Amino acid sequence: LSAAVLSAEQIGKLSPAEQLAYRAQEAQTVQGPYLGLAVVLFLLAIFVYLFRLPTLKESTEQADTGHHTLIDALRHPHVLFGVLGIFFYVGGEVAIGSFLVNYLSMPDIGNMSEQAAANWVAYYWLGAMIGRFIGSALLARLSPRKLLAIFAAINMALVLTTMSTKGAVAMYSVVSIGLFNSIMFPTIFSLGIERMGPLTGKASSLLIMAIVGGALVPYVQGLFADRIGVQHAFFLPLLCYAYIVFYGLYGSRIKSDTPVAATH
Structure with missing residues (x-):
């Protein structure tokens, strides 16, 4: 057995x-x-x-004695969209990692034992680590917004590939997603707190709370997998990466030229 x-x-x-x-x-x-x-x-x-780590002061650009709430931070669109970005990114990443063993052990995908499939899960997370170093070098030369959108678009293509193919192609494409997940969390987080000044702490708290997506999205994908199959259920991470493309191109833009730290 x-x-x-x-x-x-x-x-x-x-x-x-x-x-x-x-x-x-x-x-x-x-x-x-x-x-x-x-x-x-x-x-x-x-x-x-x-x-x-250095202590984060309430004001990073000027003294401010006003009282700020989480709602104040959410009034800035790039923060609100960033919270959703973290939610969907962590949800999509964890959902794919959680279903890899079942997916790769399917006869028409990897046709391997669950023990062998578990080793490929390690490759998925290893790719994320390697991509982090590569991504750091690219971020020094390219716009973080554009690079975020490019990496998310590549992951959309990889998810579509693994949903529409079988065998080695489907197997390698799904594992390769980890490589392009690499820069997403730190980039979304940085863009979400950009120019928030005295609201930086509140915005950061909201972004951290959004990692609850890692618990909710895999659960929802499991419900779909029970009904339409594991392979087709990957449409949910596909939608998550589509949102991140939107965030990189549009949602992360700051709507005003006035520094946020100068307003209350």
Whole structure:
């Protein structure tokens, strides 16, 4: 059983004890990547704790004694659109990563065991890390808004490819999405707090809260996957990346030439 990926019909023919053993084996195949991710996050937390960040003052450009609320920050369109951008980006990224094992183990996609598919999940996240270094170099030369839109458009093309093809093409295209996810979070975040002055703290709080998309979007995609299939359910991340194209080209633009820090 450990070397085979069984269909629902085949699992139904097993005895209760064999089904329990098979499910336990399935769980063990994905433990390695997630344990590795937990270790990396733990080490990252220690690094952040030891690295002393400067205190963010209420006003970054001028003294301001006014009281600001989250609603004040949301009145600025580039902040509101940025909150939605973080929501959809994190949701799309996590949704794809969450469905990779099931998707790659499908007979007409990767036709591999869940243990082998779990290794490809690591490649997906590794691509995001490699792309971060490449993206940093590109951001030094190109407009962050344009680069964000370009990367999101490339991911739309990759999602469409993995939805409309089979075998190796579908497999490599979905894993490659991680490479172009790389710059999205920091770029959306930076554009969302641009020129917010005394409202920077409130805008930052809203953007951080928007990562709840990582819990909600995968859940909704799961509902669609149960009804239309795992492959077709990738239309949801496709819509997420379409929104990020909009944000890069239009939604992130600041509507006034007056610095936000000078207004209340």
